[in-house]
Amino acid sequence: MTESSDRTRIAFVCVQNAGRSQMAFAFARREVAARGLDDVELLTGGTRPADHVHDEVVRAMDGVGIDISGRSPREIAFEETQASDYVITMGCSATDVCPAGWAGENRDWDLDDPDGKSPATVAAIRDEIERRVCDLIDKIEATD
DSSP states (O other): OOTTOSSEEEEEEESSSSSHHHHHHHHHHHHHHHHTOTTEEEEEEESSOOSSOOHHHHHHHHTTTOOOTTOOOOBOOHHHHHTOSEEEEOSSOOTTSOGGGOSSEEEEOOOOOOTTOOHHHHHHHHHHHHHHHHHHHHHHHHHO
């Protein structure tokens, strides 16, 4: 946990913050709420955010009952990642967010970009993100 807080902070970071990191954030938010983990703080952002979340990502998440149509990509600040216990990148070379300054654990999930992909491909990426998010939340829950 970060020194400034007794909360565990997880940052999901991608370049555009319009696909993978938005899906990861949505799944993490669902898991944290379902498990009653009030001590987990979530954030997401990109180093060069897009104008909107990719339509195919919105549709894929809608397919599992999660509405992210109102979400907007946002820029993540260095200070936000620096204050995070876990910084999860999505395999999109978020080089603008240098891991040397991160206080916590970094994981690169190395996932394909769903932008422009077929519904079946986006669904497979979504399902892999869901699995990884659940594994991460399991780990965090076990250490609390």
